[in-house]
Amino acid sequence: MIISLLLVLALTLVGSPMLFERLKFVNSFTRLYLGILALVFLALGNKRFHYIDILILFFVLGNFCIEFLWKSKVQNILSYLSIILVYALFFRLLKLEKVYQDLFLKMWVKLGYIASFVFLSLFFLNQFTSINTDIFNLESLLDLSPNNFKFHLMGITLNKIYGSSIITRVYGFFVEPQYAGFYFTMNLLIACYIGKFRNKKLWVLMNLLAGTVTFSSTFFLSLIPISVLAFTGNNFRFVFYLMLTIFSLFCIFEYENMKQMEILNLTSFGDREDRIRGALVVLEKATQPDFYFGHGVDFQNTFGGKPFSAGFFVALVERGLIGLLFVFIMIFCAIGKKYTAGIILLLYLLAAPLYVNYLFWISILAIWAGAERGKELREKRILANP
Numbered sequence: 001m002i003i004s005l006l007l008v009l010a011l012t013l014v015g016s017p018m019l020f021e022r023l024k025f026v027n028s029f030t031r032l033y034l035g036i037l038a039l040v041f042l043a044l045g046n047k048r049f050h051y052i053d054i055l056i057l058f059f060v061l062g063n064f065c066i067e068f069l070w071k072s073k074v075q076n077i078l079s080y081l082s083i084i085l086v087y088a089l090f091f092r093l094l095k096l097e098k099v100y101q102d103l104f105l106k107m108w109v110k111l112g113y114i115a116s117f118v119f120l121s122l123f124f125l126n127q128f129t130s131i132n133t134d135i136f137n138l139e140s141l142l143d144l145s146p147n148n149f150k151f152h153l154m155g156i157t158l159n160k161i162y163g164s165s166i167i168t169r170v171y172g173f174f175v176e177p178q179y180a181g182f183y184f185t186m187n188l189l190i191a192c193y194i195g196k197f198r199n200k201k202l203w204v205l206m207n208l209l210a211g212t213v214t215f216s217s218t219f220f221l222s223l224i225p226i227s228v229l230a231f232t233g234n235n236f237r238f239v240f241y242l243m244l245t246i247f248s249l250f251c252i253f254e255y256e257n258m259k260q261m262e263i264l265n266l267t268s269f270g271d272r273e274d275r276i277r278g279a280l281v282v283l284e285k286a287t288q289p290d291f292y293f294g295h296g297v298d299f300q301n302t303f304g305g306k307p308f309s310a311g312f313f314v315a316l317v318e319r320g321l322i323g324l325l326f327v328f329i330m331i332f333c334a335i336g337k338k339y340t341a342g343i344i345l346l347l348y349l350l351a352a353p354l355y356v357n358y359l360f361w362i363s364i365l366a367i368w369a370g371a372e373r374g375k376e377l378r379e380k381r382i383l384a385n386p
Contacts, residue, residue, distance in 0.1 A: 004045055005107060007038035008090060012358040015083075017179035019155065019171070028079075035082040042089035045096075080297075080356055084330065087361035091334060094369055101369045105194070108366050112187045112203060116210035118154045119170050119180070123213040126150060126157045126168040160215065170213045179359070181216030182348050184208070185226070186363040189341055192229045194370035195377035218351045222344050229340040241339065279313035294320030312346075314353040327355045334368045341367050 011034050013020050020026060094100050149156045155172035174180040187207040191200065211219045228240045283291065297318045315324040327349075335341045345364070354360040 002103070004038065004041045004090070004093065005104060007034060007041060008086060008358070008362060009107075010034050011038055011086065012362055013173075015358050017175045017354075017357055017359065019173040019175055022175070031079075032082075035086070038086055039082065039089065042086065042093055045089075045093045083356065083358055083361060086358065087330070087365070090362070091365055091368070094365060101372060104366070105369050105373060108190070108369075109197065109203060112207055115172070115183065116187075116203075116206035119172050119184075119210035119213055120206065122152055122154055122157055122170045122172060123168050125152070126159075126170075167215065168213070169215045170210075176352075177214035178216045178218055178352060179354075179357075181211050181214040181219030181222075182352075182354065183359065183363070184211030184214070185219055185222045185344060185348070186366065188223075188226050189229075189344060190366055190370040192226060192340070193338070193367060193374045195374035218348060222347060225340045225343050237340075241343075244343070276313055279317050282317050283313075290320065292320045292322055294318050294323055311349040311351055311353055312355075315355060330361075331364060334364045338367065338371060 011031065012018065014023075014026050014031055014034065015021055094104060149158055149171070155170070155174075157171060158169050159166050160169045169177055170180070171177050172180050174183070184207045188204065188211070191204045191207075197203075225240075225244075228237055232240070282295065286295070295317055312324055312327070315327055319326075331345060332342065335345070348354055
């Protein structure tokens with residue numbers, strides 16, 4: 001189990017959206033070998049297969065056969081297939097033994113401490129000092145396009161101008177701060193489900209502050225449903241979901257007026273809008289087979305505009321409606337009735353195509369494992385106080 005965990009961690013670190021993916025000595029063959037090893041060890045750990053597991057496997061492979069017979073390149077299909085198979089087998093392994101869940105969660109919590117400490121250190125070092133911490137010349141090891149990054153031993157930062165202020169935006173070892181914000185959002189979400197553990201308040205505070213220094217608008221938006229989940233009961237949550245639905249409909253109908261708000265100029269809203277509009281043009285002109293099965297991975301927009309990167313619009317264009325439904329089914333197989341988690345995952349999928357990353361799927365399993373532990377702790381309290 002430990003070897004499987006380490007291999008899954010290694011796959012996550014050398015894949016998108018991690019900065020290690022840009023190391024000059026990391027390539028598709030590195031990820032291929034790690035993927036094969038991870039699948040072998042996970043398969044060996046799954047000793048008891050039931051008919052439902054075979055059915056799920058058939059469903060997964062069937063989806064990729066559709067992609068193969070359609071327009072996607074074999075390399076893209078195998079990359080995505082390995083991610084989904086690792087997710088499915090790892091999920092199965094976690095459900096087999098509680099000790100696996102506990103080990104996974106302990107590792108996740110420790111990584112949360114390390115990551116949040118790194119992000120906070122990067123922010124304070126870059127914002128308030130001029131110390132050069134790139135003692136290993138990280139810049140020479142990474143294949144990054146010029147973007148005025150500042151390189152450090154613990155990752156990268158970028159100075160952003162907000163009004164009259166220059167503020168350090170921390171990327172850490174992520175290619176974009178939005179992805180870092182996603183990671184810390186998942187940690188805060190896990191904290192809502194997992195129940196009590198040692199120094200939980202410190203862990204939550206560190207992850208909250210670390211997410212803040214990414215200055216990701218999606219992270220800040222996610223704090224609203226997380227706060228509702230953490231500090232309110234079921235009755236208020238129902239009202240919140242109802243109000244959120246009404247507000248979403250209002251935003252749709254008043255979209256043209258709302259996008260004039262000045263605060264949106266501080267975000268990447270305009271860029272995302274352009275990319276979504278480009279995807280909608282492609283979908284509008286799509287044939288019926290293309291709409292259901294997609295235009296193929298890495299489809300080049302022949303109608304002009306920016307490349308697609310707006311979350312599930314990428315899935316709709318590249319993999320079609322069937323591919324998008326496949327993503328939703330795989331997500332909700334794990335999160336079930338955890339509606340707040342579903343809302344936040346959909347919010348992030350609207351912003352970026354996270355579904356093609358190991359980090360996205362492993363985070364979902366961390367939420368599931370945390371919720372299982374929280375459920376167990378509640379049951380123990382009920383038994384102790386009948």
